[in-house]
Amino acid sequence: MSSFRVMRCQPLAREAGSVKKPLNHLLVSAFVYAGLGVASGLFYREFTKLNGFPEGAFTQLGLAHTHLLSLGFFPFLILLGLERAFTFSASRKRFGWFLGLYHAGVILTSAMLIVHGCLTVLGLESSAMISGIAGLGHMAITAAIIVLFLALRTAVRGVERPAAVAA
Template sequence: MKKLLNAAFIYMLVGVASGLFYREFTKLNDFPEGQFTQLGLAHTHLLTLGFIVLLIVLALEKAFAISASKKLFAWFFWLYNAGVVLTSAMLVWHGSLTVLGEESTKMISGIAGLGHMLLTAGMIVLFVALRRAVGRAGRAGRASAGVVA
């Protein structure tokens, strides 16, 4: 549980810092206010996918002991976090290029796509682990109530 809490805290700090970077970098480079750049998306991805989702997973861990399936939980944790980091890094890179008036490349889109694939894989593994944990909790509840399945 401490790993989830620490990761959520780090995402909160990096998410807030990315918002500050977005605001100051666009001002510094006289980027027109209101014009789209992916820098703002990095801020929301880090706060939502990193901070908020991991706090929700922390609550699920407390309720269902998802990490009891150690291998599944480790796969979820590393796949998901790699996806968040890779996706957010590509948003910052692409957004910075936009602010600087540079062309983005297909490579950036491809790497961002890989980040989204890792996020998806991590979410699937999370649901497999959650399903097992909920099943264990249900069996334990029925057993403690004296109900035979």
């Protein structure tokens, strides 16, 4: 009877303190974006109700809630697992660039959604500048994702694989 063992990829060894910082940053980021997402949903509901905006009418204000959750909260929870498995923060420069670009992009995009949505609810005219700034936020998110994939590729290539165990 032959037996086999499941081989797991082990991340490169690092000091205990340096592993906690990136994991903690990712966890805190997920928590903050979850709070911002819930708060923006509450703001949307109360602001539209306070200003007598017709229920069911479209405004970008409602999109800020889903953007903060889907681009902020969920990705950082997924990144926690990827960091734990591959320690992609080992390439410090790329990890720093990713965090800076991604946070700036999500915050800028969400802020412009809120500004544009508030103008719609108040019945004011929006300018193309707001859409342009939101576009810059989307570009920053795209650049951050590219940097993230570069860091992940480096980390996955550097994973030590344990030797196969003879039966």
